Each structure stands twice: as structure tokens, then as C-alpha cells.
Amino acid sequence: xxxxxxxxxxxxxxxxxxxxxxxxxxxxxxxxxxxxxxxxxxxxxxxxxxxxxxxxxxxxxxxxxxxxxxxxxxxxx
Numbered sequence: 001x002x003x004x005x006x007x008x009x010x011x012x013x014x015x016x017x018x019x020x021x022x023x024x025x026x027x028x029x030x031x032x033x034x035x036x037x038x039x040x041x042x043x044x045x046x047x048x049x050x051x052x053x054x055x056x057x058x059x060x061x062x063x064x065x066x067x068x069x070x071x072x073x074x075x076x077x
Contacts, residue, residue, distance in 0.1 A: 004069075005065060006062060009058055009062045009065065012052045012058055015038060015052050016052065016055070018037050019033055019038070030049075030050070034049045
């Protein structure tokens with residue numbers, strides 16, 4: 001079974017989207033967004049959350065991984 005990092009990158013992208021949606025500079029804190037919206041759903045530590053929101057260009061990396069993977073996925077039906 002091969003490791004598939006596309007799903008990890010998509011999850012990171014979702015976390016960044018939630019942060020963009022709820023973080024208002026000068027009004028909310030990243031700790032508050034993590035505590036209210038991220039931790040209950042993803043169950044990750046605050047330190048890991050900070051690493052995720054610092055990841056650059058996730059959409060490009062997802063596209064690269066999907067192209068690299070190509071047609072190697074087996075079809076069930």
C-alpha cells in the first residue's frame with residue numbers, strides 16, 4: 001500500500017480555508033480560531049496548526065502530486 005499525501009495536502013488546504021474565513025486581524029487570534037473551529041474537527045495541536053497555516057502554495061502542490069500520481073489508481077468498477 002502506497003502512501004498518498006494528496007489527502008494530507010487537501011486537509012491542510014481545508015484548515016487554511018477555515019482560518020481565512022474566521023480570522024480577522026486585530027479582532028481575533030489564531031489561538032481562538034484553532035480552539036473554536038480547528039481543534040474540535042481535526043484534533044491537531046496548536047503547534048501543528050501553526051505549521052499548517054505556514055505552508056505555502058498548497059493548491060500548486062496538490063496539482064503536482066495529482067499529476068505525479070497520474071493514472072496509477074486502480075479502478076474498482
